[in-house]
Amino acid sequence: MEANIIFENVKAYDVIKWDVKLGETFKVELVNTPGIVRWFSDNDPVLAFSVEEGGTTSSVKATEKGTCEIQLQYEGSVIKTLQIEVYDNIAIALNPSAKAPTLK
Numbered sequence: 001m002e003a004n005i006i007f008e009n010v011k012a013y014d015v016i017k018w019d020v021k022l023g024e025t026f027k028v029e030l031v032n033t034p035g036i037v038r039w040f041s042d043n044d045p046v047l048a049f050s051v052e053e054g055g056t057t058s059s060v061k062a063t064e065k066g067t068c069e070i071q072l073q074y075e076g077s078v079i080k081t082l083q084i085e086v087y088d089n090i091a092i093a094l095n096p097s098a099k100a101p102t103l104k
Contacts, residue, residue: 004029017083020062030056040071062086
């Protein structure tokens with residue numbers, strides 16, 4: 001089974017771990033599933049996801065900074081684990097810079 005990640009302008013194939021900016025929305029698409037797959041994340045506040053009927057696609061929103069693990073299960077066994085790290089957009093917006101040091 002493969003997990004494809006779909007953003008507005010990117011589609012990544014067979015991904016198991018990725019970082020996403022806080023507030024981003026994306027889809028996870030499962031390919032070559034053995035049957036109906038169940039999604040578990042222990043009600044983690046880092047991601048809000050809604051699985052579409054059939055269990056092969058989910059819309060996901062990064063709602064809080066942190067790490068989330070999603071377990072994909074089939075017939076009571078974990079068949080794939082996805083790890084998502086949500087980072088804060090403040091660090092991106094700061095854009096720090098420094099000039100060359102000067103002697104005084």
